[in-house]
Amino acid sequence: MPIPVIDFSKLNGEEREKTMAEIANGCEEWGFFQLVNHGIPVELLERVKKVTTECYKVEREENFFKDSTPVKLLKELIEKNGEEKLENLDWEDVFLLTDDNEWPPKTPGFKETMTEYRAELKKLAEKLMEVMDENLGIPKGHIKKLFNGGDEETAFFGTKVSHYPPCPHPERVTGLRSHTDAGGVILLFQDDVVGGLEILKDGKWTDVQPIPNAICINTGDQIEVLSNGRYKSVWHRVQAVPNGTRRSIASFYNPSYNATIEPASQLIQKENKEVNHFGYPKFVFGDYMSVYTEQKFLPKEPRFEAVKAAN
Numbered sequence: 001m002p003i004p005v006i007d008f009s010k011l012n013g014e015e016r017e018k019t020m021a022e023i024a025n026g027c028e029e030w031g032f033f034q035l036v037n038h039g040i041p042v043e044l045l046e047r048v049k050k051v052t053t054e055c056y057k058v059e060r061e062e063n064f065f066k067d068s069t070p071v072k073l074l075k076e077l078i079e080k081n082g083e084e085k086l087e088n089l090d091w092e093d094v095f096l097l098t099d100d101n102e103w104p105p106k107t108p109g110f111k112e113t114m115t116e117y118r119a120e121l122k123k124l125a126e127k128l129m130e131v132m133d134e135n136l137g138i139p140k141g142h143i144k145k146l147f148n149g150g151d152e153e154t155a156f157f158g159t160k161v162s163h164y165p166p167c168p169h170p171e172r173v174t175g176l177r178s179h180t181d182a183g184g185v186i187l188l189f190q191d192d193v194v195g196g197l198e199i200l201k202d203g204k205w206t207d208v209q210p211i212p213n214a215i216c217i218n219t220g221d222q223i224e225v226l227s228n229g230r231y232k233s234v235w236h237r238v239q240a241v242p243n244g245t246r247r248s249i250a251s252f253y254n255p256s257y258n259a260t261i262e263p264a265s266q267l268i269q270k271e272n273k274e275v276n277h278f279g280y281p282k283f284v285f286g287d288y289m290s291v292y293t294e295q296k297f298l299p300k301e302p303r304f305e306a307v308k309a310a311n
């Protein structure tokens with residue numbers, strides 16, 4: 001079954017209620033859904049594809065195949081006729097964009113295009129957080145306020161530009177190992193053609209089907225906590241593929257490191273105690289990230305336990 005595809009433009013018309021319900025279902029039942037007609041101009045998305053592909057080709061591809069650890073280790077494994085898989089790394093080329101990073105120097109238009117793109121995506125993230133507030137029955141602006149630690153604009157908005165180069169032995173290494181995302185709302189602009197992203201749904205790995213110019217949304221561990229488990233962060237991974245280079249641009253709206261995260265009080269009061277068996281903790285996001293950095297590819301529950309114990 002394909003993951004839900006939702007027409008975000010319908011949120012402003014007669015079909016608002018239906019669209020709100022579709023988003024609620026996407027958050028509650030899937031943890032992943034795709035938005036079409038999301039308001040990001042197609043012309044901008046086309047430029048994003050162009051500059052990121054060009055940047056990879058001109059500034060990164062050669063180094064990946066010449067120098068990178070996954071390429072070296074995979075080669076060693078094949079040369080010694082080993083049977084095993086590479087378990088502790090990903091077949092991925094990745095770099096992070098924030099507002100004040102160094103920009104790739106050799107790709108014309110990269111900085112301008114990605115700055116414009118990030119501003120649009122941040123607005124979309126904020127709209128989505130308001131939709132989630134409403135669907136969860138918590139005060140409008142609650143998620144944004146929580147993530148900003150009460151202050152305006154201290155939340156972290158980052159963009160990971162990833163490429164998954166063709167892999168000669170995809171059975172021996174994963175593009176990106178299974179994990180749940182640490183943060184808040186993640187907005188993924190994935191390749192039009194080259195797939196590989198899978199989510200764990202009802203115990204089965206399910207493809208996130210590429211749809212040109214759609215934005216795929218998923219929720220991270222912090223949304224799970226603040227929603228008191230209504231919106232679960234979902235396991236996902238990227239399979240390495242033998243043909244084609246997969247482009248994947250993930251932007252994430254995360255709490256500031258100083259923000260205190262806890263379940264929204266409105267959701268705790270309503271919650272049936274029997275259902276609320278886990279007891280999500282209250283913690284400072286920076287402390288969570290210290291644990292996450294060590295345990296990204298492990299189950300999330302021990303992370304919640306670790307920050308609970310620290311408080």
Ligand SMILES: [Fe+2]
Nearest residue numbers: 179180181236
């Ligand atoms: Fe992820």
